[in-house]
Amino acid sequence: MDDASKARKPLSVDARAIMEGLNAEAAPLSIWLRTQANAPAQRPWFHDTGAEGAGVMSAGRVGAGQMKAVPHLWKWREISPYLEKISRIASEADVPPVEFADRQQFLLTNPGLGGRLQVSASIRCAVSVYNPGDLAKAHLHSPNASRTILSQNGGYTNVEGERCEAARGDLILTPNGTWHDHGNDGTSPVMWIDTLDWPLMEFLDVIWLDEEFPGKAGNARAQSADKSAGFSQALYGRGGLKPAFTGHQRGIGKNVSPMFQYRGADTRAALGALRSQTGDPFEGISLEFVNPANGGPVFPTLGFGAQMIRAGEETALKRETSSTVYVCLEGRGQTEIGGKTFDWEENDIFVAPNFLWRRHVNKGAKDAVLYTMTDKPLLEKIGQYRAQGMAAGKVTQIG
Numbered sequence: 001m002d003d004a005s006k007a008r009k010p011l012s013v014d015a016r017a018i019m020e021g022l023n024a025e026a027a028p029l030s031i032w033l034r035t036q037a038n039a040p041a042q043r044p045w046f047h048d049t050g051a052e053g054a055g056v057m058s059a060g061r062v063g064a065g066q067m068k069a070v071p072h073l074w075k076w077r078e079i080s081p082y083l084e085k086i087s088r089i090a091s092e093a094d095v096p097p098v099e100f101a102d103r104q105q106f107l108l109t110n111p112g113l114g115g116r117l118q119v120s121a122s123i124r125c126a127v128s129v130y131n132p133g134d135l136a137k138a139h140l141h142s143p144n145a146s147r148t149i150l151s152q153n154g155g156y157t158n159v160e161g162e163r164c165e166a167a168r169g170d171l172i173l174t175p176n177g178t179w180h181d182h183g184n185d186g187t188s189p190v191m192w193i194d195t196l197d198w199p200l201m202e203f204l205d206v207i208w209l210d211e212e213f214p215g216k217a218g219n220a221r222a223q224s225a226d227k228s229a230g231f232s233q234a235l236y237g238r239g240g241l242k243p244a245f246t247g248h249q250r251g252i253g254k255n256v257s258p259m260f261q262y263r264g265a266d267t268r269a270a271l272g273a274l275r276s277q278t279g280d281p282f283e284g285i286s287l288e289f290v291n292p293a294n295g296g297p298v299f300p301t302l303g304f305g306a307q308m309i310r311a312g313e314e315t316a317l318k319r320e321t322s323s324t325v326y327v328c329l330e331g332r333g334q335t336e337i338g339g340k341t342f343d344w345e346e347n348d349i350f351v352a353p354n355f356l357w358r359r360h361v362n363k364g365a366k367d368a369v370l371y372t373m374t375d376k377p378l379l380e381k382i383g384q385y386r387a388q389g390m391a392a393g394k395v396t397q398i399g
């Protein structure tokens with residue numbers, strides 16, 4: 001209990017009854033009379049040095065409607081059979097996948113958020129499967145979205161006329177305001193993770209979606225590729241070189257990356273090339289996917305990264321005000337979050353919500369690779385990003 005809570009005396013029975021009576025009387029006016037029974041929503045995380053979870057909600061009316069994301073891990077071997085099950089239902093029902101309605105995917109729900117379709121306060125994640133012949137028609141929307149490809153090969157996303165052929169480890173962006181369609185014209189199913197800032201946009205009431213793609217011959221289900229294959233790589237694929245002959249606006253999105261595809265093979269090669277560096281005590285060898293036009297995050301709301309936790313590596317405890325979703329692309333290891341240990345292996349997905357101490361451990365003989373999705377860029381913009389590290393019980397401010 002914090003000092004402020006200790007100082008607060010409970011209401012007398014009489015006072016409580018009077019307040020409840022007043023509130024009953026005032027309810028038709030849609031107002032509620034605040035009492036001292038309501039503490040701030042969360043205790044001050046920056047004083048707390050224990051590895052247990054911080055951010056416990058207060059009691060009382062103010063806290064009653066609030067929910068907090070909890071750390072959680074979705075085991076691939078437990079969730080992936082449902083892709084097959086929904087695929088079978090879809091194929092038997094002859095229903096093509098259409099985004100948001102009956103596309104073949106399941107959404108991940110954080111157990112702390114009461115069934116909401118989100119893994120953290122601002123992030124939505126889904127796992128999608130596209131079988132040969134599947135096609136999600138062209139559309140455009142205000143939320144920013146991404147695909148992290150789990151299948152080895154197969155499937156594609158067209159974004160603003162660029163056909164992005166999917167391969168494992170690729171990050172394919174469909175920024176706000178870009179026309180995109182997905183499909184699989186190969187011979188085997190393709191699976192990927194969709195990550196969106198949808199809950200934030202919903203909260204701000206700025207969700208909109210357009211499904212009337214103005215193709216050359218009128219409304220079209222899919223875009224034809226009017227860019228050369230590998231357009232993103234040709235334009236931005238060599239770090240440190242920014243094309244000077246062209247603008248960097250694609251689609252009508254604001255503050256988003258004009259590079260739509262980041263190749264998994266390139267990312268893995270970059271991690272491998274940096275393996276012998278000291279790295280970060282909290283994150284190992286870590287890379288950030290950036291907007292090549294300005295070096296900033298790919299979306300104003302979401303950041304994406306890749307990190308290698310090397311064989312035998314144990315990182316130090318860190319916590320941030322941002323939340324991070326992880327997916328294991330390679331190897332296996334453990335992450336301790338808020339005093340709980342989560343064992344992960346390939347394709348497992350887990351979330352470290354804000355305020356919780358975390359660290360990564362790789363006791364194996366092989367390097368492990370994690371991809372990350374975080375709302376850190378958003379929190380930095382609104383002046384709410386903080387990070388702390390802990391070593392030998394001592395807390396230091398690191399961000």
Ligand SMILES: [Fe+2]
Pocket residue numbers: 099139141145174180
């Ligand atoms: Fe979409």
